Amino acid sequence: xxxxxxxxxxxxxxxxxxxxxxxxxxxxxxxxxxxxxxxxxxxxxxxxxxxxxxxxxxxxxxxxxxxxxxxxxxxxxxxxxxxxxxxxxxxxxxxxxxxxxxxxxx
Numbered sequence: 001x002x003x004x005x006x007x008x009x010x011x012x013x014x015x016x017x018x019x020x021x022x023x024x025x026x027x028x029x030x031x032x033x034x035x036x037x038x039x040x041x042x043x044x045x046x047x048x049x050x051x052x053x054x055x056x057x058x059x060x061x062x063x064x065x066x067x068x069x070x071x072x073x074x075x076x077x078x079x080x081x082x083x084x085x086x087x088x089x090x091x092x093x094x095x096x097x098x099x100x101x102x103x104x105x106x
Contacts, residue, residue, distance in 0.1 A: 003029040004038035006059055009046025013076055017044045020075075020102065027103040037067060042102070043090075045076035053078055057087070064089040073102060 003024045007017040020042065021031055032038050043059050046052040056078045064072055074090035087093055094102060 001029050001040065002032045002036065002038040003040040003042065004032050004034040004036065005042045005044065006034050006063070007044045008055055008059065009044070009048065009052060009077065013044045013046060016076070017042070020044075023103055029103075034063070038070060040071045040073060041067065042073045042075060045074060045078035047076075047078040047081050060087060060089040075102075 003021075005017045005021055007013050024040075025031055029040070034041060041063055043056065043063070045056040047056065056074075056076075060072065060074065063070065071091050072089060073092045073094065074087050075094045078087070079093055079095050092102070
């Protein structure tokens with residue numbers, strides 16, 4: 001299976017995405033670019049400003065329209081401040097605590 005990452009926001013999100021990428025590779029996933037039609041696409045979101053939250057929603061809509069069969073995962077700050085129902089495009093919504101559980105989904 002393939003996985004891709006889109007990271008929005010701060011350097012902390014980049015570090016979190018890199019750590020999750022390593023876990024996914026260790027679990028047998030092949031990491032690819034978001035443009036390569038991945039099986040799983042993880043969006044590590046930001047919600048520090050209204051603009052960053054808008055970009056998160058924009059990315060979700062964009063990738064849902066582009067890849068109908070892809071499992072779209074949302075994590076990051078936006079998940080911490082909003083309810084999962086706020087992001088209907090996402091198949092899986094995981095908070096900071098639960099994101100390491102992503103490797104269990106196959």
